[in-house]
Amino acid sequence: MRWLTLFLALLIAALQYPLWLGKGSWLRVWEVDQKIAAQKQVNQGLKARNASLEAEVRDLKQGYDAIEERARSELGMVKQDEVFFQVLDNDRNPAPATTSAGKASSGKAAGAAQKP
Numbered sequence: 001m002r003w004l005t006l007f008l009a010l011l012i013a014a015l016q017y018p019l020w021l022g023k024g025s026w027l028r029v030w031e032v033d034q035k036i037a038a039q040k041q042v043n044q045g046l047k048a049r050n051a052s053l054e055a056e057v058r059d060l061k062q063g064y065d066a067i068e069e070r071a072r073s074e075l076g077m078v079k080q081d082e083v084f085f086q087v088l089d090n091d092r093n094p095a096p097a098t099t100s101a102g103k104a105s106s107g108k109a110a111g112a113a114q115k116p
Helices: 001-021 027-061 066-074 100-114
Strands: none
Touching: 001 027, 027 066
16 A cells, blocks of 8 residues: 555656646746746837837828928028027037146146246
């Protein structure tokens, strides 16, 4: 009777092995589900990007407003009899990079050379 119980336990374990650790196991199914969920998120982002690009293409094919906007922003074009003003902000466009230490040291050296 003891051998029969041991044999049946081993048989059940042998039958359970593919379910838990085999090629189509629950662990693999769970991993594939995780990959599918991640890919669905990526696909959703790409669908939104494609929709915006499709809308932009449709707008460029049908209307002149988008073409005019692109010509103004990317190429700097203006309409006839239109005056273009460019306002520069000093905080956003700083002067060329020169260090004050470099100016001071070169000024001192030049001043020292002139003072005999």
